[in-house]
Amino acid sequence: xxxxxxxxxxxxxxxxxxxxxxxxxxxxxxxxxxxxxxxxxxxxxxxxxxxxxxxxxxxxxxxxxxxxxxxxxxxxxxxxxxxxxxxxxxxxxxxxxxxxxxxxxxxxxxxxxxxxxxxxxxxxxxxxxxxxxxxxxxxxxxxxxxxxxxxxxxxxxxxxxxxxxxxxxxxxxxxxxxxxxxxxxxxxxxxxxxxxxxxxxxxxxxxxxxxxxxxxxxxxxxxxxxxxxxxxxxxxxxxxxxxxxxxxxxxxxxxxxxxxxx
Amino acid sequence: xxxxxxxxxxxxxxxxxxxxxxxxxxxxxxxxxxxxxxxxxxxxxxxxxxxxxxxxxxxxxxxxxxxxxxxxxxxxxxxxxxxxxxxxxxxxxxxxxxxxxxxxxxxxxxxxxxxxxxxxxxxxxxxxxxxxxxxxxxxxxxxxxxxxxxxxxxxxxxxxxxxxxxxxxxxxxxxxxxxxxxxxxxxxxxxxxxxxxxxxxxxxxxxxxxxxxxxxxxxxxxxxxxxxxxxxxxxxxxxxxxxxxxxxxxxxxxxxxxxxxxxxxxxxxxxxxxxxxxxxxxxxx
Numbered sequence: 001x002x003x004x005x006x007x008x009x010x011x012x013x014x015x016x017x018x019x020x021x022x023x024x025x026x027x028x029x030x031x032x033x034x035x036x037x038x039x040x041x042x043x044x045x046x047x048x049x050x051x052x053x054x055x056x057x058x059x060x061x062x063x064x065x066x067x068x069x070x071x072x073x074x075x076x077x078x079x080x081x082x083x084x085x086x087x088x089x090x091x092x093x094x095x096x097x098x099x100x101x102x103x104x105x106x107x108x109x110x111x112x113x114x115x116x117x118x119x120x121x122x123x124x125x126x127x128x129x130x131x132x133x134x135x136x137x138x139x140x141x142x143x144x145x146x147x148x149x150x151x152x153x154x155x156x157x158x159x160x161x162x163x164x165x166x167x168x169x170x171x172x173x174x175x176x177x178x179x180x181x182x183x184x185x186x187x188x189x190x191x192x193x194x195x196x197x198x199x200x201x202x203x204x205x206x207x208x209x210x211x212x213x214x215x216x217x218x219x220x221x222x223x224x225x226x227x228x229x230x231x232x233x234x235x236x237x238x239x240x241x242x243x244x245x246x247x248x249x250x251x252x253x254x255x256x257x258x259x260x261x262x
Numbered sequence: 263x264x265x266x267x268x269x270x271x272x273x274x275x276x277x278x279x280x281x282x283x284x285x286x287x288x289x290x291x292x293x294x295x296x297x298x299x300x301x302x303x304x305x306x307x308x309x310x311x312x313x314x315x316x317x318x319x320x321x322x323x324x325x326x327x328x329x330x331x332x333x334x335x336x337x338x339x340x341x342x343x344x345x346x347x348x349x350x351x352x353x354x355x356x357x358x359x360x361x362x363x364x365x366x367x368x369x370x371x372x373x374x375x376x377x378x379x380x381x382x383x384x385x386x387x388x389x390x391x392x393x394x395x396x397x398x399x400x401x402x403x404x405x406x407x408x409x410x411x412x413x414x415x416x417x418x419x420x421x422x423x424x425x426x427x428x429x430x431x432x433x434x435x436x437x438x439x440x441x442x443x444x445x446x447x448x449x450x451x452x453x454x455x456x457x458x459x460x461x462x463x464x465x466x467x468x469x470x471x472x473x474x475x476x477x478x479x480x481x482x483x484x485x486x487x488x489x490x491x492x493x494x495x496x497x498x499x500x501x502x503x504x505x506x507x508x509x510x511x512x513x514x515x516x517x518x519x520x521x522x523x524x525x526x527x528x529x530x531x532x533x534x535x536x537x538x539x540x541x542x543x544x545x546x547x
Contacts, residue, residue, distance in 0.1 A: 162364035169360040170380045184370045
């Protein structure tokens with residue numbers, strides 16, 4: 001008698017569940033260690049406050065209109081910085097990527113300036129753009145410029161030569177070549193550059209705010225620190241972290257490969 | 263214009279045969295490398311007649327892709343002329359539609375938007391170009407896939423999108439460079455049938471660059487045989503097989519006879535190419 005065997009496809013969900021469980025374990029572990037440290041009294045008062053205190057501070061923060069004012073200032077500075085830095089970076093990247101000659105001439109500058117901590121230029125920015133938002137935007141823009149320029153230039157060199165030939169064979173104008181072939185072809189590297197650029201623009205703006213300012217989230221953090229209000233400081237950090245993660249995920253979605261509209 | 267030795271240079275335009283839509287006239291392409299100049303195409307002359315299917319065949323490295331780029335206007339020849347209806351071309355010509363060997367669909371456009379592309383860049387209104395694109399998509403047998411992205415299609419389907427895109431620009435001459443090279447043999451045969459069927463329906467003048475003898479004989483009215491480097495015109499073979507034709511013609515005696523005849527021409531050239539490639543490989547190591 002032949003043995004009948006049923007082949008059951010292994011469900012995929014339990015494995016995904018395992019990954020999620022592992023992730024949650026880590027968060028739980030950190031929370032437990034956090035609470036244990038807070039309760040132990042080993043560290044100086046409030047360096048590690050109980051998470052309950054932090055949540056309470058977070059709630060207080062979120063209902064404080066003054067906080068939202070400062071949040072708006074920083075958000076505006078970051079957006080302005082990204083707009084300026086990314087536009088300049090895109091233009092520079094397109095030029096350097098389109099011309100092998102220009103790329104060979106100038107890309108070494110970009111490559112060596114990119115990893116330089118931009119904060120060393122902050123005194124110059126203060127003198128050039130003033131102590132207010134101008135210098136913060138300048139810091140963010142300077143930071144965002146490099147990743148966008150480098151990944152755009154790299155993306156341009158990766159554009160499939162066959163697609164360029166198609167464009168030439170259909171006699172596209174230079175403008176059409178840029179808008180119909182190059183820009184769509186480099187969409188993913190440019191967006192990835194913008195993601196990185198966004199990250200460093202936030203760093204640039206916040207860092208500048210902590211150094212010299214009278215408004216913005218960086219300023220609030222330094223104030224909380226000066227008052228030794230650690231719960232409030234952690235609450236601000238949580239907000240910045242949450243916003244950064246959300247925006248990063250949003251930008252990441254744009255880089256996913258295209259599929260059929262259903 | 264059949265015998266280039268007797269016609270004085272410059273040849274009068276009126277000397278072109280009335281039915282020829284494209285002439286390749288004494289094309290010479292020489293590339294300058296660091297320490298030598300290489301002749302890729304050496305004084306190629308032939309004409310393409312209205313409505314015919316003509317193939318250019320030659321061994322690997324005979325300069326047939328270079329010739330493709332010259333006719334398409336992407337490479338300027340060292341000397342010689344390509345003329346369309348008597349008018350010498352300078353750069354890509356609107357009467358010539360190119361299909362490339364490589365994968366060349368736009369991955370960010372749907373099938374329909376890919377096919378409508380040449381009309382879009384010419385400023386044809388959205389409604390008209392999509393309608394036209396739908397017709398061409400149907401012609402290459404991709405109805406139902408209009409909304410798909412190339413990544414969702416097979417290689418053979420993507421190459422049909424490329425062909426449809428070029429057909430949508432309504433070229434007088436369809437110029438293809440080994441469009442089936444990356445496909446498996448069975449797909450290649452079926453696609454050949456499809457292309458031939460479209461060519462017959464549209465009376466589309468077609469110039470195919472290929473290295474496949476069977477493909478050339480299956481599809482063509484005439485086959486231009488090129489020699490190994492420098493690529494010279496070796497012979498033009500008339501393929502006198504009845505139309506309508508499908509890949510089934512491959513079983514006929516006449517087909518076998520043509521294949522044997524062209525292989526007879528190509529054999530020496532191909533083995534010369536192979537020997538040279540091996541020698542240069544040996545010299546490098």
